Amino acid sequence: MRNAHRPLLAELVEAKPASRKRTLQTAEALAHLEHQGRRLREPVERIWAGARDRAALVAGLDDQDAALIDRLLALIASPR
Numbered sequence: 001m002r003n004a005h006r007p008l009l010a011e012l013v014e015a016k017p018a019s020r021k022r023t024l025q026t027a028e029a030l031a032h033l034e035h036q037g038r039r040l041r042e043p044v045e046r047i048w049a050g051a052r053d054r055a056a057l058v059a060g061l062d063d064q065d066a067a068l069i070d071r072l073l074a075l076i077a078s079p080r
Helices: 003-014 020-035 041-048 054-058 063-077
Strands: none
Touching: 003 020, 003 063, 020 041, 041 054, 041 063, 054 063
8 A cells, every 4th residue: 555545544444424514525526536547536536425345346447556455444343
């Protein structure tokens, strides 16, 4: 995992629907990554909705995107 993704992962873990500004900023970051070919928006939205089935979340993702989803799930499962 690239260090460049750490701030985004932290933001994804902390994003809550009650924080509209934070959620909008995070959505913009995900949209930017999507324009670069990343396919994270849909699985992240499913995670925010409560999904935790790794196989279902990473289906169809490349190795890098799957690794980011794996890291996000790990951060959620054991927050510091």
